[in-house]
Amino acid sequence: MTLLGETRRSRVWARDLGMGARFAFSGQQGWIRTVLTAVGVALGVAMLLLAASMPQVMSSQETRGDARQINGISGSTLGNVDPDAKTERTDRTLLSADATTAYHGKDLFGRTLQAEGDHPVTPPGIDRIPKPGEMWVSPALKKLLDSDEGAGLRERLDFRTVGVIAEEGLIGPGELAFYAGTDSLKPGRGVQRVEHFGGVQQKSPADPVLILLGTVACAVLLMPVAVFIGTAARFGGERRDRRLAALRLVGSDTAMTRRIAAGESLAGALSGLLLGGVLFAVSRRLIGHITLFHLSVFPSDVRPGLLLGALVVLGVPVVAVAVSVFALRGVTIEPLGVLRESTSRARRLWWRLLIPLLGLGLLLPLAGELAGAGGSVNEAQVSAGVVLLLSGIALLLPWLVERVVIRLNGGPVSWQLAIRRLQLSTGTATRAVSGITIAVAGAIALQLLFSAVQEQSTQMAEQNRADGREVNVTDITAEGAAQADRMTRALKSTEGVASAAGYLSADQEIKGKDGSYATVIIGSCARLRDIAAIGSCREGQVFRAEPGKRSDAGDAGDVADEATAPPPGGSTLRIAGPGGKGEADWRLPSQAPTVKSELSASGVPVSGILATPSALSPDRVEGSYNGWVQLAKDDPDALENVRTTVFRQNPTASAATFGRAEVSAGFVQLSRGIFAAATGVLALIAASMVISQIEQLRERRRQLAVLVAFGTRRRTLGASVLWQSAIPVVLGLVLASVSGLGLGWALLRTIGSPGMDWTVVLPMSGLGAGLIALVTLLSMPVLWRLMRPDGLRTE
Template sequence: MRPRWAADLALGLRLALGGGGARTAWARLALTATGVGLGVVVLLCATSLPHMLDTRAERSAARMPVAEAAGGVDPVFAAERSDEFRGRGLQGYLVQPTGPRRPAAPGVDRLPGPGEAVLSPALAALLQSPEGELLRPRFPQRVIGTIGDAGLTGPNELYFYLGAGDVTAQPQAHPVRGFGGEPVRRGLDSLQLLLVVLGATTCLVPVFVFVVASTRLAAAARDRRLAAVRLVGADRGQVRRIAAGEALLGAFAGLVVGAALFLLVRVLVPEITVSAFRGGIFAADVVPDWRLGVPVLLALPVLACAAAVFALRKVVIEPLGVVRHGTRVRRKLWWRLLPLAAGGALVAGRAGAEDARDPFVIAGVVLVLAAVPVLLPWLVERVAGLLGGGSPAWLLAVRRLQLDSATAARLVSGIAVVLAGSIALQGVYARAEGEPPPVGDVRVLATAFVTSVSDARAFADGLHALPGLGGVPVETRGLLRNAAGETVSIVVGTCAELALADCRDGDVHATGEHRPAPGERLWADGADRTSAPQWTVPVAGYHVTDGQGAALLVTPAALAAGVPLSANARIPAAGPDVVERVRNLVGWHGRVSSLGTERDGTSALITRVLSVGSVLVLLFAAGSLLIAAWEQLRERRSTLAALRANGVGRGVLARSLLWQLAIPVAVAALVAVLAGLGLDWLLLTLVVHRPMVVDLATIGLLTATAAAAVLLVTAVTLPALWRTASLAHLREE
């Protein structure tokens, strides 16, 4: 025999499916399941992040070259190269085999020889497409294969292995006898940690807010069903258990819907090609961590039941009907300020901690953001009470808010949390963006690695031939070391370029305190100093010149062939096509850095992913607002039909619906802006000791986005409003 509580829960499940008519019950269940399901998708994706990052790090480490000796393998010389194409990162290795028994790289059948290339599928497709026209000059080699998934961090990564015959002469080239290293997990600095904590909180708090709100959809119909149960003898304890059973069905249905949507997300996620995800995400990597996912998913039904039972605290359900407290009790403010005060105190109490992983800092951020939906009902109630007369649409909206401000506040609380978190997130992001010092007016830094002055001249001629770059100066430098391992920097140029008086070609002018002596032998940086030197400082034509900077100013005739040099050009702001042509000119024997795109990779990934996450959660909040608005129309269909029968026009009802959403959103936006700026000040000023940056344009854009969400929801709900206001609904109780 089943326990009494189990029977009550089962009765709640049956009433949720059949109470009020099968069609209405299933529609109500679908709305609740959709709301909870959206939350489940976000939570499952969030708990998949650890596994996704770990697998990406493991594949990245598996393709890392190692120099340890391996039996039966002929080493290859490899030089890592990184580049960009229209903002997308290019990465790979130049390789030079020394024998037929080449080491095996993950996902590659064999490493390429000179004139051959192995490319990732995304890179091969890009080169074959019209968009890759400016990229093809960098890959003239014959493609002999593609890289498998085991050698890529994502399905859209642009990765390559290029065979060359001169890798040994390239800077940073080293012998490789195998692949596979330990995953490198860099620690995050204080600003990066703040970005992660703020972003995660901003994305997850609205989910729990709406899961609670979803379980309270169709509350009026549920109360009428419970009154009928009381009429046949159920006591108040049974009523609460039956209500929990109804909420439990919606939660379980939401788990099923969420799981199905999550599987759909896994199928679609490899198609994401935005640069925020650094080459995309394999579907196999999106696996929830059961240690995080299981507790979260089990907590959702418990949260749904608790919310359903808590909602009955102000409702008296008796056999003859439902009675809500008739005397309006003004909401208390003091206890609603407790989360805000506690969160601010926790963050302020950790001033100078310099570590956003501090549990007190994380708890403080969560409490401050959670205080937003707690404060909103009180504020909406006070604002609605102050509003007076106006047009009929305004009066209908204000009166509705005065009668039930809590529902309106719940509808917009998710958007308010996202807005507050996004404002704080943008403040920290702006501070992180402001950290790197400006580099004058330079926009592109191009460096070509050469071994002779003639090669440097050829690079300069090719650069000057590009559109708009005819007057860009090119400086040739070198970095050598003496027998003691001390660094010696040289600048190579004509007497005019070096601005030297009493100078002729073949002279060497030594400057600075630590200048090399005539006849001193110099080696390339990293070269074996037991072998022959790359260059010996000439005795004839050696001069000592007052000045600072490079240790030696060398004219072309004084420099021996084979000395490794770099030709450097600082290019002002240029169009994207010009930048790509500069990259093609430099090729893989150098590097091109664009100001603003060469930021720290970890910071770039965090900020981009969180920006995408904020947009997705804002869309989720707008979707939850739409679902709740639809349910409100269903519950009020008799009232709306009565208004329509008494001559209230459709336009008045539509404007009334708009005001009912716009007024709470305006209050929510004000609270969100203040909470976001306050949280921003607490974190930047007290925790990481950075000056606060207020970006009014971004705040305005985020607020306008919230307002646009209200307009969109209103527009989408208009067809449902026309159907709901049909005179046929006058016959419904």
């Protein structure tokens, strides 16, 4: 009997769900409602599938990055590698040096290659080593070089393009990358002998602060999507309830009516799921042509994982049905009509406050967990806290709108129409704007956290000029003072350079102090005066330089504390012997005068030994050229010209403005991903609000037509629609600002950040208001059409 009862119950459920599905596609109104629901759900599904693909995207990019590592070591760490590298020369080895550069704010990955045998190994993506004067380029770099925008870059990369790097050799389709051939490399400073490409390098533990930022970003970006899917499932609710009342008239009971409603919602959700899959497939094909915030993705990488994909496919229909059934809790569907709780008791506040307070209770115990070095983050606790706080906004907004509009009265006709409509259906009005409210609150909190993390992840060089027109040039190998002088002359003759100076620098071991080194700078008296406040100077002299104060740079004491003090007079350094052969001792004169240094190529005052060539031959130290350039204010291309000069002298060198932010690679990658995802979420919110607004206007089609028939001006009705959108939005933005600041404050306590940037409220709130204005403007043509006399017709 039990089995028979279960079978019968299953048949009843299947029959009623099938009937609801048929109603979803019956009649013009049913089709329109189903299409609106399907489109809304499809937008959310496509966004969720893209989000579910992010782990695979990151994994694929990491794999391709590992594949082009040199001897298992990434190119960014080659400067810390022993140049000998214990790799013997063979027929398959080659020499390589980092040639990464930048062009108008765009980073270019580059390496110079020089084969040492007839069968050298090749990097992924190319099938042969380029000969001297040749290069392989990525498709994006080839496009840039062929355009007018790349004229300056063509002058810098003065190589003949012989091939295009394949997908397996690039992080993304928009990456700017090249491999250039040369014959001037030799093992030594900055040059590595390569025996193989690829190999998984031991990864350092992920920064817990970046994990926190990524966790918060996921919660903030996905919450509006989830809210919109729930809102889309309730499109056309009033018309559906009237259809269900007709079913009660012909004999269906309450349970059957709810099952039919569930079937109707399920049909729209499944249609949206299929359409969302199509949108995902289309966007996946197009994503390879899109670059946002210097982030690009290969379409082949965009595929959701099995678990996350199944969660989206199964979860969206369940959520849609649950939302529709839950919406019927305050509706009594009788054979002669629908009774709504239009005079229901006021919404209660206590349980709506309980949810965000619970979220705050989860975040506050984490205060100080990530302050300083070390620490870990509980992703589940952070996610739960953020989701509960943002959910509290969606719960508090209907209560706030209800409390405000119930006290509003009087005013113009358009205002009274809007207020009365809001008083009768507060829930419908707030559902339309809850997504943007949550998005703005989350964006404010995320921006607060993002700014604090960026400040912690950034090390600023000393800002030596208020106008930021100084450039430091570092890491150019210079064999003697003559070559250093040639580099300085080349910089001075570069177009857009007002002045330039440089010196030869080396770190030499201090004898008797294991592991201690002193910076040695060799140059003429004129060059040394560019570095320190030296009065009398003659060939053969040596000076001890200590960080001093520069009259136009502010106090240099902050950086002086971190600098290594120069060795005392009489110290002995280990240097190369005469002619650069062997090792020898060199004694710092005991009476070497101490001078105050003012500037170095890194922007930090020098601390070390300043020597003239007669006192210490440049041939006895393995040094590098370091210099700085003052750019002309009236030449916007001056920095790129300097980079071109430096690249031609030595592609491994770098040239960057003083005060440049050195941001961790993990932070850069994460920030680009967050802003790219935020752009997609904002586009989704704009599209979802247009659909929601159209659905609300359709629900009031007859009322609008009646008002026009009785002489109400169209301008008045248009203004009333604007007020109906503006009032919940203004209240929502106020609530979002307060909640976003509260959430941001709780998150900042986690990383131990003392201050808050209150100004982030203004752009976020302005963005939300502008989005609402755009949505209202786009809905006006639909409003004019619905106010025609044929709106009085009914099925």
